[in-house]
Amino acid sequence: MKDDDSSAVSGREAKELFAAWKNLPAIVLAVSGGPDSVALLWLAARWRNALSRGPRLLAVTVDHGLRAESAREAREVKRLAHTLGVAHRTMRWTGAKPKSGVPAAARAARYHLLARAARGGGASHVLTAHTRDDQAETLLMRLLRGSGISGLAAMARESERDGVVIARPLLSISKSRLIATLDRAGIGFVDDPTNHDTGFTRPRIRQVIEGLAAEGGDARNLARLASRLARANAAIDVLVDGAARYLALKDRWAMSPPATHRRSENASFDAESFVVLPEEIRLRLLLRAIDRFGHEGPAELGKAEALLAALDQTVQTGGKRRQKRLKQTLAGALISLTGGRIVIEPAPPRRRRGS
Known part of the structure; x- marks a missing residue:
């Protein structure tokens, strides 16, 4: 794949990015309306349309009800999804909202609702639009919180949550490439103001990465570090499996x-x-x-x-x-x-x- 941060993602690249899931019966796409998730929708729809047979796609937008514009943004995602021939569903986070820890609570609610939509739609997988930039931010956030190796491995390409598989096909792709993809296709997207609000952790971490970039600590290198730590973490897990068998065998003998x-x-x-x-x-x-x-x-x-x-x-x-x-x-x-x-x-x- 190309590693040019200003180039659009090609149809050929999309085929490689989504190839692992072509034999699934159905896939849920998590689409908020921001550039990353709208690009996920666009690329997945193009990929699916190029297949003679492939999974049914269901775009799901979670309306957290935290901003006045969220309902309108969900409708815009629905309109785009239908234009692309993709079914759409809006899930709403109802009930009282917490006074503190809102991002974490909203994230947990989002995954819960996405999993519910997946089960209702006969899908075992939910695809999210996490990018290389998100991976770098996650690594740095966990580093500053003192995480161990498994935490510093950051986000895996696939993980399980609420009974469904969360898959992240765009982890190797930069946000700027996704924006370039949408610009070339003439597709608009939402710019969520909370992504620039330094009252939240991730926007502050983005500022830190911008400062680190001059010393080589840009998103590309941070994501590469996360990948290497993931490789080490997987090797350690194999050793733990072996140690568990060793202890069990010693017990069996004794x-x-x-x-x-x-x-x-x-x-x-x-x-x-x-x-x-x-x-x-x-x-x-x-x-x-x-x-x-x-x-x-x-x-x-x-x-x-x-x-x-x-x-x-x-x-x-x-x-x-x-x-x-x-x-x-x-x-x-x-x-x-x-x-x-x-x-x-x-x-x-x-x-x-x-x-």
Whole structure:
């Protein structure tokens, strides 16, 4: 593919960008009306029309009701979609809106509504218009928040959310190329003023990237870094899979059948075998188990790191005569160390105040 930030995306490139999903029965396109998503709609429609057989396309616009213009913008997307021969549906975020954390809440509502539209339309995939610029911004935001390697891998080409696959075909394409594509096609788009409001995080991060560009930290290089970190993250996950099998095999050799029949109810590791593994591998094994058996959402990385340090210290300190014990809860999981084993299982429900 071309890497010219001022060139329009060609039909041939679009064919490559969407090729992975040509055999699906239906696809939902998330189209807000901004340049990125309108370009997604335009490119996907051209790609689909060039196929003898291909997926049904459904453009979905989520009207958050946060701006007076949003309803009109949704109607404009509908008009364009019908011009391109694509079905359209508007989903509305109804109910009370939060007074703080609006972007995060709006994003969660958007994905929830998109997933609902996908299920109703017989689609397993929702395509979003995230670009290389978005990838760079996500990397920098997570870097500043102290994310680990998996977080710095930023957005994957595909991920699962609310029971559907979220696919991002435009992650390698710059925003400027999408605007050039629309300019060549003579298609207009909406310029959402919140994208320039420095009261929100992403507009401020864009300003930071503009400053970093002079030192080589432009969106292209930041996105390339995210891609390399994603590659490293995938390799580490393979090692974690191997470590899990290693611990399971050691248990199979050392333990009698009655001691292993409760595997589905908890995760259990031999403590001495666990602590000799590399720290990142131990941390991910711990996080996997907590996410599986906990009932309060994903565990915070910093809290998981503190728990791992406590486990390590408990195992490694004290002689053989001293009983090593530890019991903590995290993200709805109970983590205990006793009898030389680390066990992760669902934590008992929290007691309500006054009960």
